[in-house]
Amino acid sequence: MLELLIAAALLLSLIFYAVTGGADSGGGMWDLLASGPRRDEQRNAIARAIGPIWEANHVWLILIVVLLFTAFPSAFAVTMTALFIPFSLMLIGVIFRGSAFIFRKYDSPAKEVQGRWSTLFGAASFFTPFVQGMILGALATGQIRVSEGRVATGFLAGWLTPFAFACGFFALALCAFLAAVYLTIDTKDRELENDFRFRALCSGIALAPIAAAAFLFAKNGAPEIFHGLTNWWAIPLIGLTSGCAVVALVSLWFRKFVAARATSIATASLVLIGWSAAQFPYLVVPDITIHAAAAPAITLRLLLIALCLGGALLFPSLFFLYRIFKSNQ
Amino acid sequence: MSDFLFARSLMGMSLAFHIIFAAIGVALPLLMVTAEGVYLRTGKPIYLELARRWSRGSAILFAVGAVSGTVLSFELGLLWPTFMEKAGAIIGMPFSLEGFAFFAEAIFLGVYLSGWKLLSPFVHWLSGVLVVIGGVSSAIFVVTANAWMNAPAGFKIVDGKITDIDPIAAMLNQASFHQVIHMVLSAFIATGFAVAAVHAFFLLRKKDDAFHRAALGIALVVGCVCVPLQIWSGDLSGREVGRLQPAKLAAMEAAYRTQNGAPLVVGGIPNDDAQTIKYAITLPRFLSLLAKRDPNATIAGLDQVPRSDWPNVRLVHWSFDVMASSGFALFFLSLTVALLAWKRRSLPDDRWLLRVLVAAGPLGFIAMEAGWMVTELGRQPWIIYGIMRTNEAVTPMPGLAVPFIIFTCVYLFLAFMVAYLLRREFFRAPAPGERQTTTASTRA
Numbered sequence: 001m002l003e004l005l006i007a008a009a010l011l012l013s014l015i016f017y018a019v020t021g022g023a024d025s026g027g028g029m030w031d032l033l034a035s036g037p038r039r040d041e042q043r044n045a046i047a048r049a050i051g052p053i054w055e056a057n058h059v060w061l062i063l064i065v066v067l068l069f070t071a072f073p074s075a076f077a078v079t080m081t082a083l084f085i086p087f088s089l090m091l092i093g094v095i096f097r098g099s100a101f102i103f104r105k106y107d108s109p110a111k112e113v114q115g116r117w118s119t120l121f122g123a124a125s126f127f128t129p130f131v132q133g134m135i136l137g138a139l140a141t142g143q144i145r146v147s148e149g150r151v152a153t154g155f156l157a158g159w160l161t162p163f164a165f166a167c168g169f170f171a172l173a174l175c176a177f178l179a180a181v182y183l184t185i186d187t188k189d190r191e192l193e194n195d196f197r198f199r200a201l202c203s204g205i206a207l208a209p210i211a212a213a214a215f216l217f218a219k220n221g222a223p224e225i226f227h228g229l230t231n232w233w234a235i236p237l238i239g240l241t242s243g244c245a246v247v248a249l250v251s252l253w254f255r256k257f258v259a260a261r262a263t264s265i266a267t268a269s270l271v272l273i274g275w276s277a278a279q280f281p282y283l284v285v286p287d288i289t290i291h292a293a294a295a296p297a298i299t300l301r302l303l304l305i306a307l308c309l310g311g312a313l314l315f316p317s318l319f320f321l322y323r324i325f326k327s328n329q
Numbered sequence: 330m331s332d333f334l335f336a337r338s339l340m341g342m343s344l345a346f347h348i349i350f351a352a353i354g355v356a357l358p359l360l361m362v363t364a365e366g367v368y369l370r371t372g373k374p375i376y377l378e379l380a381r382r383w384s385r386g387s388a389i390l391f392a393v394g395a396v397s398g399t400v401l402s403f404e405l406g407l408l409w410p411t412f413m414e415k416a417g418a419i420i421g422m423p424f425s426l427e428g429f430a431f432f433a434e435a436i437f438l439g440v441y442l443s444g445w446k447l448l449s450p451f452v453h454w455l456s457g458v459l460v461v462i463g464g465v466s467s468a469i470f471v472v473t474a475n476a477w478m479n480a481p482a483g484f485k486i487v488d489g490k491i492t493d494i495d496p497i498a499a500m501l502n503q504a505s506f507h508q509v510i511h512m513v514l515s516a517f518i519a520t521g522f523a524v525a526a527v528h529a530f531f532l533l534r535k536k537d538d539a540f541h542r543a544a545l546g547i548a549l550v551v552g553c554v555c556v557p558l559q560i561w562s563g564d565l566s567g568r569e570v571g572r573l574q575p576a577k578l579a580a581m582e583a584a585y586r587t588q589n590g591a592p593l594v595v596g597g598i599p600n601d602d603a604q605t606i607k608y609a610i611t612l613p614r615f616l617s618l619l620a621k622r623d624p625n626a627t628i629a630g631l632d633q634v635p636r637s638d639w640p641n642v643r644l645v646h647w648s649f650d651v652m653a654s655s656g657f658a659l660f661f662l663s664l665t666v667a668l669l670a671w672k673r674r675s676l677p678d679d680r681w682l683l684r685v686l687v688a689a690g691p692l693g694f695i696a697m698e699a700g701w702m703v704t705e706l707g708r709q710p711w712i713i714y715g716i717m718r719t720n721e722a723v724t725p726m727p728g729l730a731v732p733f734i735i736f737t738c739v740y741l742f743l744a745f746m747v748a749y750l751l752r753r754e755f756f757r758a759p760a761p762g763e764r765q766t767t768t769a770s771t772r773a
């Protein structure tokens with residue numbers, strides 16, 4: 001029971017990471033793709049939106065790792081061994097994304113200097129969520145096998161499959177979509193708003209074929225997920241998810257940006273919830289379950305207490321930060 | 330080099346890099362909050378400007394601290410999966426708590442940085458205080474995890490399996506107390522003297538700049554108060570190491586043989602095969618006196634430890650000497666500063682003293698890096714002292730030279746950029762007149 005609660009906290013952190021940190025990555029993508037007459041304005045709007053909160057958004061990633069190695073140490077060991085290569089790549093992406101963003105802010109305002117940092121920031125913003133999507137995909141493929149606690153399938157299993165790539169692209173599109181939707185709210189200028197609205201619509205529509213492709217690849221590439229998603233409960237869940245996505249697009253169309261934000265966040269959360277429901281009870285399909293990998297009860301109990309106390313202190317603070325930050329703009 | 334050595338080097342390099350930013354992340358907010366506190370009491374705008382400038386600098390360093398810390402939390406599993414598999418349930422707790430502490434730090438730093446105009450001065454200052462508390466607690470938590478590797482506690486081993494886990498007892502292991510105190514002080518010392526060096530440098534160019542005088546004053550107070558405490562806590566650390574990890578103490582002192590009335594050995598070139606040390610300065614009976622408070626006490630030498638379990642004696646011994654001599658150099662510097670300040674009832678600003686302060690800027694960081702080398706290299710060949718060997722913990726991944734080279738280049742690039750950007754920030758120092766107007770307009 002305890003381990004299920006921690007697993008739920010893990011999922012919650014993943015969702016928070018996707019809708020905050022993921023959207024920051026999406027901002028980086030639109031920075032790289034900034035174009036048209038309002039190119040610089042777009043970039044400024046993005047930089048303002050990410051601003052000093054990206055570190056707080058980034059902490060969700062840390063929380064995910066820490067929860068994983070404290071509560072599910074053997075799953076952590078297996079994941080980090082089997083996916084050594086994509087995790088290392090992701091780290092390089094994380095380093096360049098964070099540092100390029102802050103270096104750009106403090107380096108010379110000259111055009112070519114700023115351009116160089118923007119390119120690096122943007123490229124890393126594409127790269128990082130793509131690899132993260134791949135990693136999540138790889139865990140679901142069922143190709144990472146464990147025998148006697150050791151990884152038996154080497155270092156290339158799972159993450160180089162079409163399914164994992166499809167997950168990577170899906171993560172990209174989702175981050176881009178979220179970012180563009182948020183940006184429509186953050187900007188006051190009508191034309192700039194239109195730029196981001198257009199981008200949000202494009203990336204939102206792109207989600208559908210990518211999701212379909214991932215689903216098709218899952219049939220052979222991640223049978224457990226495919227099987228899960230064809231369960232009785234999956235149909236209404238998928239319906240709800242797509243419903244949210246459609247409402248998000250329609251609200252964008254009618255310029256109801258606040259509604260679009262709420263529904264796009266709901267879409268992203270439902271995708272992750274559906275995914276984990278389909279993968280339940282596995283952390284690494286098919287050899288490591290939540291139950292088998294769980295740390296002793298005392299660790300889980302303390303961790304849960306820490307999570308509750310930490311949440312009670314940090315959520316109000318985080319809310320305070322967002323409020324100050326918004327009223328500063 | 331073997332993959333194993335590359336793994337160790339990669340881990341060591343990442344930590345040596347991270348610790349610089351971590352130490353600054355702990356201590357710079359303290360300087361910042363102190364400056365703002367002085368402003369709140371005296372109303373002198375120069376202190377407000379100082380707090381602003383320090384907070385601007387800290388934003389860059391924070392970002393690099395955050396990304397390098399993220400890398401570390403993954404590297405623990407990427408490089409040492411077997412270690413994390415066994416230790417995760419036991420010491421995951423302090424890492425999780427560090428996560429929360431850091432989260433608080435990041436949130437309130439965000440509040441601090443964007444709240445200059447929106448918050449009342451006192452609430453703004455309070456958010457700075459919370460940044461300090463977050464930073465210091467995250468240091469405390471991680472260091473307890475490291476201390477656990479030195480003095481494992483809070484579990485039992487039955488038939489080779491770990492049972493009866495008690496994460497709280499693991500956090501409160503016997504090495505935590507001395508390591509935490511020593512580390513937190515070292516962050517204040519390293520940052521204090523480094524910041525003092527920067528402002529001393531500017532005072533050498535322009536003697537009466539009130540801005541840099543104010544900055545130098547605060548940085549020196551923090552640094553000079555902590556150094557004597559650090560000597561005390563270093564002595565405590567030495568005694569505790571002698572009790573908990575005799576092999577580490579023996580390597581620190583290149584003590585090959587067990588002796589009554591053992592000497593303190595400074596410098597020299599230890600030779601493992603001959604089990605002697607050449608060209609060293611020896612202070613008879615001092616080691617026994619320091620470690621056991623008795624000039625005739627017996628100190629275990631490396632002969633008590635199988636040769637295969639020796640750490641690298643040369644590196645540990647030299648690192649210890651570097652730390653201790655930097656520590657004493659800073660101690661005498663602090664004494665001088667304190668004496669001069671007491672005699673003149675003002676900040677001493679003789680040119681020679683400013684030059685010495687500039688030269689002493691890196692000493693705190695050098696001592697800190699060297700101290701960690703003592704701790705980490707001195708623990709070898711164990712990753713969990715007496716329980717698990719480092720080579721049992723390493724990943725089976727081949728070709729670790731590749732990530733080692735890539736991450737080395739990345740870190741060099743980051744270090745270069747940070748140095749370059751900080752230099753830019755420093756040299757952008759506005760003229761005094763300009764400063765008045767900026768502060769006036771922001772508080773208006």
Ligand code: HDD
Pocket residue numbers: 479504507508509511512514515516518519559560562563564566567568570652653654655656657659692693694696697698699700701702703704
């Ligand atoms: C500004 C930094 C600084 C200064 C001036 C000193 N140290 Fe230190 N020392 C550290 C920074 C440091 C450190 C980096 O913070 C370490 C590494 C691990 C730790 O807990 O603290 C450390 C570790 C460390 C250890 C090993 C602790 C262990 O492995 O558990 C000993 C025995 C000492 N120190 C002793 C001293 C003595 C006798 C000093 C007196 C001159 C001294 N240190 C000055």
Ligand code: HEM
Pocket residue numbers: 337338340341342344345346348409412471472473474475697698701702705706708709711712719
């Ligand atoms: C809380 C803090 C720390 C923790 C939990 C920690 C943990 C570890 C671990 C797990 C290893 C690999 C296993 C081993 O070699 O024993 C390691 C190695 C190492 N660490 Fe640390 N470390 C910490 C702080 C530091 C700091 C701040 C530095 C440097 C300035 C440092 C320097 C090194 C070095 C040089 C190695 C390689 C040692 C070797 O294998 O010979 N460590 N550390």
Ligand code: HEM
Pocket residue numbers: 058059062347348350351352353354355390391392393394395396397398399400401402405431432434464465467468471472512516
């Ligand atoms: C194995 C050792 C370590 C790990 C895994 C680790 C992990 C981390 C992580 C993940 C972060 C960034 C948090 C984020 O971005 O959300 C961080 C930052 C930080 N770490 Fe470490 N750390 C280690 C060693 C240390 C040590 C030895 C200290 C000692 C003082 C320390 C103090 C800090 C501080 C103060 C920060 C905040 C960064 C800043 O404010 O600049 N860490 N660490």
